[in-house]
Amino acid sequence: MSLTEVNVTINGKSYSEWVEPRMLLSDFIRETCGLTGTHVGCEHGVCGACTINMDGLAVRSCLIFAVQADNCEITTVEGLACSGELTALQKNFIECHGLQCGFCTAGILMSITDFLEKNPQPSVKEIKETLSGHLCRCTGYEGIVKAVEKTVQDNNKEVLQRS
Amino acid sequence: MxxxxxxxxxxKDVSEALSLLESSGFDGKIIAGGQSxxxxxxxxLATPQCLIDINSLHDLNFIDSDDQTLKIGTMTRQNTVETSELVKSQxxxxxxxxxxxxxxxxxxxxxxxxxIVHADPSAELPLVLMALNGTLHISSEEETRTVKAEDFFLTFLTTDMMPNEMLTEIHLPIWKGRVGSSFQEVARRHGDFALVAAACQLELDAHDKISDIRLALGGVEAIPLLIEDAKELLAGEKITDQAVQKIAELVGSSVEPESDLHASATYRTQLAKVLTARVLYQAYERAKG
Structure with a gap:
């Protein structure tokens, strides 16, 4: 079999491409679509760097073939900031020193964004469990945990102010 | 890579999937979540010539129950099962x-x-399936058959299924009455494969004595290991330190784990004993309520 058509929406933009079935979604996003914010680390689902959001769920793009994303809605790290404004989580990563080299950051942001949507009041244990799906060799994770905790606190303040 | x-x-449907599987012979492979x-x-390590993607088969994505059985479709995502109130209650x-x-x-x-069909010896779902002796529903183009978990797992990554067969759903018995269960595992990091895991479900009579019990261990053999003597030794007994000690010793002498990069055989045997004790105590406390 040669090429298969894939129609997919990434960060609100439609892409229609012909790909080999064996092309990983991570490679499709980076090389075919040119969205290099999604990083590729281990390519066997361990490091978490390639995590994206597909149809509302954080998933590893190195464990999905591009052809499987046909008719799916995808968000990558490029799609988080709205009109150039970073999300609260992204800002807190900067403020709390949640990154150094930044290789793991895109994947972590995608996981935690999904995680906080479904669990807006997580315990520290739950935050750490979620982060266990990501390898970071710079920060020792402390800064990342703080950034997530601060985002939860900021969201709570915002909810209080609104009510 | x-x-x-x-x-x-x-x-587009199960029959088309089975027909593709039949025609591709040994070269065909079903892909569901693809995480293994x-x-x-x-x-x-695997180079299938033909990949049959069943992600569009929504008929295989369900959680359902009747009075005695919890039924889960093969395509149901693990996260859906984890957050299902029906699964939790039954x-x-x-x-x-x-x-x-x-x-x-x-x-x-x-x-x-x-x-389940990947059948990794330290995976959680095969262990639970064995602990509860669930039933697997398997289809090929010619027939649909059922097989019990105790007969399903053959050895490392190998099951009773033929290349032209597909798992469609699993059935788990729903225990009624004063039931308690416990699942414990030790892994180097959260989310890693378990070095050893233990699963137990038991039922108590009105006097807190065990009327039924199933105990199984993962990561200690090529397939999940059912401790068949647990029921004989514990039926009619309460969970006491002595009873737990007896079962832990039995487990210690029954398992023959292998040493590898992650843990020695001695350590795995020790874990098997410790986790056996933990699941027995916890399941018992939960059953007492």
């Missing part, structure tokens, strides 16, 4: 076990059936 070439098919299959394809052991599978991101994609 790129997979070898393969032909890709996306059948794609890593081994990326590493070229078969809490499954809910507890699923939380230990991989990570949030892999459970969002990984399926119930995929993990």
């Amino acid at each position: 790129k997979p070898a070439k393969f032909d890709y098919y996306r059948p 299959l794609v890593p081994i394809m990326n590493m070229r 078969c809490g052991l499954v809910t507890e076990a699923v939380a230990h599978i991989g990570h949030l991101q892999t459970r969002n994609r990984g399926t119930i059936g995929g993990s």
Whole structure:
């Protein structure tokens, strides 16, 4: 079999491409679509760097073939900031020193964004469990945990102010 | 780390999937969540010529129950099972076990059936299936058959299924009465494969004595190990330190784990004894309520 058509929406933009079935979604996003914010680390689902959001769920793009994303809605790290404004989580990563080299950051942001949507009041244990799906060799994770905790606190303040 | 070439098919229904599987012979492979299959394809440990993607088969994505049985479709995502109130109320052991599978991101994609047919000796779902002696519903183009968990797992990564067969659903018995269960595992990091895991479900009579019990261990043999003597030794007994000690010693002398990079055989044997004790105590406390 040669090429298969894939129609997919990434960060609100439609892409229609012909790909080999064996092309990983991570490679499709980076090389075919040119969205290099999604990083590729281990390519066997361990490091978490390639995590994206597909149809509302954080998933590893190195464990999905591009052809499987046909008719799916995808968000990558490029799609988080709205009109150039970073999300609260992204800002807190900067403020709390949640990154150094930044290789793991895109994947972590995608996981935690999904995680906080479904669990807006997580315990520290739950935050750490979620982060266990990501390898970071710079920060020792402390800064990342703080950034997530601060985002939860900021969201709570915002909810209080609104009510 | 790129997979070898393969032909890709996306059948629209189960019969088309089975027909594709039949015609592709030994070269065909079903892909569900792909969380075990794609890593081994990326590493070229598996090079299927033909991949049959069942992600569009929504008929295989369900959780249902009647009075006696919890039924889960093979394509049901692990995360869906983990957060299902029905599963939690009817078969809490499954809910507890699923939380230990991989990570949030892999459970969002990984399926119930995929993990079971992959049959990793330290995986959680095969262990639970063995602990509860669930029933697997398997289809090929010619027939649909059922097989009990005790007869399903053959050895490392090998099951009773033929290349032209597909798992469609699993059935788990719903225990009534004063039931308690417990799942415990030790892994180097949260989400890693378990070094050893233990699962137990038991039922108590009105006098807090055990009327039924199933105990199984993962990671100690090529397939999940059912401790068949547990029922004989514990039926009519209460869970006491002495009783737990007796079962732990029995487990210690029955398991023959292998040493590998992650843990020595001696350490795994020790873990098997410790985790056996923990699940017995916890399941008992939960059953007493």
